[in-house]
Amino acid sequence: MNNCTVNINNNYEEKYGWNVKIDSINETNIGLSENTINEISKIKNENKENKWINEFRLKSLKHFQERKMPTWGGNLSNINFNNIIYYKKFVDKKDNWNKLPIKIKETFDKLGIPEAEKNILAGTSAQFDSEIVYHKIREDLKKQGVIFVDPDEGLQKYPHIFKKYFGTVVPYSDNKFAALNSAVFSGGSFIYIPKNVEVKMPLQAYFRINSENIGQFERTLIIADEGSKVHYIEGCTASVYSKDSLHSAIVEIIALPNSHVRYTTLQNWSKNVYNLVTKRAVAYENAIVEWVDANIGSSLTMKYPSVIMKGEGAKADILSVAFAGKNQHQDTGAKVIHLASNTTSKITAKSVSKDGGKTTYRGKLYVPKKSDNVKSSVRCDALLLDEISKTDTYPYNNIENNNAVITHEATVGKIGEEELFYLRSRGLTEEMALNMIVTGFFDVFAKEIPLEYAIEFNRLIQLEMIGAVG
Amino acid sequence: MLEIKNLYVSINDKPILKGVNLKIEKGEIHALMGPNGSGKSTLSFVLMGHPKYKITKGEIFFEGKNITEINPDERARLGMFLCFQYPTEIQGVSLFNFLKTSYNSINNEKISSMEFREIMKDKMKLLGVEQKFIERYLNEGFSGGEKKRGEILQMAVLNPKISILDETDSGLDIDSLKIVSNGINKVSNSENSILLITHYKRILKYIKPKFVHVMIDGKIVLSGDEKLADELEENGYNFLKEKVK
Numbered sequence: 091m092n093n094c095t096v097n098i099n100n101n102y103e104e105k106y107g108w109n110v111k112i113d114s115i116n117e118t119n120i121g122l123s124e125n126t127i128n129e130i131s132k133i134k135n136e137n138k139e140n141k142w143i144n145e146f147r148l149k150s151l152k153h154f155q156e157r158k159m160p161t162w163g164g165n166l167s168n169i170n171f172n173n174i175i176y177y178k179k180f181v182d183k184k185d186n187w188n189k190l191p192i193k194i195k196e197t198f199d200k201l202g203i204p205e206a207e208k209n210i211l212a213g214t215s216a217q218f219d220s221e222i223v224y225h226k227i228r229e230d231l232k233k234q235g236v237i238f239v240d241p242d243e244g245l246q247k248y249p250h251i252f253k254k255y256f257g258t259v260v261p262y263s264d265n266k267f268a269a270l271n272s273a274v275f276s277g278g279s280f281i282y283i284p285k286n287v288e289v290k291m292p293l294q295a296y297f298r299i300n301s302e303n304i305g306q307f308e309r310t311l312i313i314a315d316e317g318s319k320v321h322y323i324e325g326c327t328a329s330v331y332s333k334d335s336l337h338s339a340i341v342e343i344i345a346l347p348n349s350h351v352r353y354t355t356l357q358n359w360s361k362n363v364y365n366l367v368t369k370r371a372v373a374y375e376n377a378i379v380e381w382v383d384a385n386i387g388s389s390l391t392m393k394y395p396s397v398i399m400k401g402e403g404a405k406a407d408i409l410s411v412a413f414a415g416k417n418q419h420q421d422t423g424a425k426v427i428h429l430a431s432n433t434t435s436k437i438t439a440k441s442v443s444k445d446g447g448k449t450t451y452r453g454k455l456y457v458p459k460k461s462d463n464v465k466s467s468v469r470c471d472a473l474l475l476d477e478i479s480k481t482d483t484y485p486y487n488n489i490e491n492n493n494a495v496i497t498h499e500a501t502v503g504k505i506g507e508e509e510l511f512y513l514r515s516r517g518l519t520e521e522m523a524l525n526m527i528v529t530g531f532f533d534v535f536a537k538e539i540p541l542e543y544a545i546e547f548n549r550l551i552q553l554e555m556i557g558a559v560g
Numbered sequence: 561m562l563e564i565k566n567l568y569v570s571i572n573d574k575p576i577l578k579g580v581n582l583k584i585e586k587g588e589i590h591a592l593m594g595p596n597g598s599g600k601s602t603l604s605f606v607l608m609g610h611p612k613y614k615i616t617k618g619e620i621f622f623e624g625k626n627i628t629e630i631n632p633d634e635r636a637r638l639g640m641f642l643c644f645q646y647p648t649e650i651q652g653v654s655l656f657n658f659l660k661t662s663y664n665s666i667n668n669e670k671i672s673s674m675e676f677r678e679i680m681k682d683k684m685k686l687l688g689v690e691q692k693f694i695e696r697y698l699n700e701g702f703s704g705g706e707k708k709r710g711e712i713l714q715m716a717v718l719n720p721k722i723s724i725l726d727e728t729d730s731g732l733d734i735d736s737l738k739i740v741s742n743g744i745n746k747v748s749n750s751e752n753s754i755l756l757i758t759h760y761k762r763i764l765k766y767i768k769p770k771f772v773h774v775m776i777d778g779k780i781v782l783s784g785d786e787k788l789a790d791e792l793e794e795n796g797y798n799f800l801k802e803k804v805k
């Protein structure tokens with residue numbers, strides 16, 4: 091169909107990919123060295139009472155520099171670590187949108203964040219390059235003892251909780267990019283939900299990359315105390331540039347006994363962003379951890395949300411969907427580690443590739459001998475929209491206990507001629523029919539997230555589908 | 561309304577239809593019968609423009625317009641409808657959302673879910689389906705009978721000018737057959753036409769065709785009125801094969 095030659099990037103650019111010109115109040119020199127780290131620590135006041143953080147950063151930097159690039163996953167050879175600005179701050183954090191510099195306020199207005207805050211969120215934070223610029227949580231939750239701040243504030247105000255859990259789920263030496271994040275981390279969320287408190291509406295953090303050549307390294311630490319419940323949502327977009335940007339985050343979740351944590355991600359970076367993220371949760375007795383993860387943007391994503399089930403009866407549910415268009419590689423998946431008996435996990439992965447895009451499912455399932463009565467089901471479905479697109483599946487299973495009940499199903503498909511014909515015979519154009527099939531394919535994801543986000547998600551998919559009809 | 565002229569169709573170079581001629585006027589109901597594998601479903605797919613089938617000769621006209629080459633979705637917008645013998649399952653898409661999209665596309669409208677719910681109300685009642693049914697994923701896990709009911713529900717909502725019903729009666733229990741036939745009759749009027757493909761006389765008790773045609777080996781070998789169906793039911797196709805030799 092030749093009347094729809096709309097370019098995806100133009101469309102992204104218009105809706106998410108613009109940038110605003112604004113002067114920073116602090117930024118480090120381009121490149122990464124001990125100086126960069128000390129500079130960041132100085133800006134963050136870490137050289138006084140929390141010197142250990144500065145030491146942690148320096149230790150991490152050393153590890154990062156010594157550690158080799160991973161040789162698996164996507165192509166990382168074009169990342170030039172010397173060409174990145176590791177820290178850029180524009181304004182001190184506010185709790186009122188109107189107090190922000192107008193260009194920053196307008197950015198988040200345009201992205202619909204204040205609107206979402208009004209309608210469906212219990213707490214909202216917004217990060218602009220390296221720092222959180224806006225942060226607010228509903229008063230009633232504050233009174234119940236819910237903490238939702240950025241890591242700097244977490245460290246200053248709640249040093250005991252912070253120090254007890256920080257870096258315990260994802261050690262700085264976990265992988266090269268975890269080391270990088272541990273060295274230069276800035277922004278993100280620190281969340282503590284007290285015992286038996288249920289946060290009914292979601293908490294949301296939105297991450298925006300605005301500058302060229304920048305790296306964003308937020309860090310999120312969520313502690314759900316016994317019997318508590320929380321749903322955290324993160325969204326992200328970035329300005330479009332010809333040069334690459336780097337986003338490398340760490341998310342650590344501690345789900346204490348009987349707690350329930352759901353972590354939803356709608357990743358929509360521009361196609362010049364490398365997205366290399368380590369997300370991991372520890373689940374204690376009867377805790378439930380759910381990762382609901384969508385990757386639509388970025389040039390390369392490498393991300394495998396994990397749950398380590400340490401307590402009996404813990405449950406992990408990981409839903410990961412990905413869309414890879416032209417020049418994109420979504421290398422995603424899930425890891426479930428059953429360290430206790432009677433633990434259950436479920437992994438659902440769905441991906442669509444188009445225009446030569448590539449999706450990879452990488453999974454890990456570990457059941458040690460000591461864990462009895464483990465149940466795990468894994469399902470991966472990949473849809474290829476044309477002949478030049480690719481998909482791979484790498485499930486690594488290590489099952490040492492014989493009474494584990496494991497199911498694994500994987501399918502790779504093309505859009506069926508019969509499905510297309512059925513829809514077209516009912517008056518849907520080829521384009522509409524393709525859209526409908528792909529939207530339906532992802533419905534397992536859309537129906538898991540709040541309606542507003544589902545609408546947004548479906549819109550993003552439709553944007554990606556433009557030009558799908560040859 | 562619909563005219564098929566000397567139609568030859570192949571699939572993978574294997575000839576299936578071998579010179580079909582048929583003319584259906586406005587307001588007429590035609591029944592098409594014939595043994596398994598004689599080409600009835602093939603004809604219905606070709607009428608709707610399935611890309612898998614290759615027309616090697618002949619033409620199809622709808623309301624005077626040569627539609628032999630046009631897309632299935634354009635045919636739907638002209639007012640053609642195919643009720644599938646085996647409706648396709650579409651994962652993750654609810655019958656309601658699908659039908660709304662279909663309705664809007666065919667009628668060039670942009671009506672909202674709320675308005676569409678109103679339009680659906682009567683039709684759902686007509687076919688005895690519940691809200692839950694239209695919220696289910698399209699044909700996914702539907703029983704054979706439910707699939708057929710879903711098809712006729714779509715027909716009733718889309719209100720086509722010509723409906724090609726491919727074995728809509730197969731797999732229906734006695735009550736469902738009544739409901740579905742009643743649905744078809746409610747849609748049927750002097751302005752639209754039906755091509756009813758069936759193996760059994762029992763549906764002709766409810767839906768009265770003006771003509772009955774018999775297809776054997778890719779050709780319509782005999783046409784008559786309703787009595788032809790009685791004769792077939794009594795004697796089977798072999799007697800006919802003898803007769804037309």
Ligand SMILES: Nc1ncnc2c1ncn2[C@@H]1O[C@H](COP(=O)(O)OP(=O)(O)OP(=O)(O)O)[C@@H](O)[C@H]1O
Pocket residue numbers: 571572576594595596597598599600601602603645
């Ligand atoms: N995709 C296909 N590939 C190969 N042969 C096909 C295909 N579709 C149909 N045919 C063949 O075409 C012939 C006609 O099939 P068709 O489905 O049209 O018959 P029918 O009259 O509808 O039969 P039934 O009464 O069993 O529904 C059969 O021999 C069938 O095997």
Ligand SMILES: [Mg+2]
Pocket residue numbers: 600601602645726727
């Ligand atoms: Mg048939």
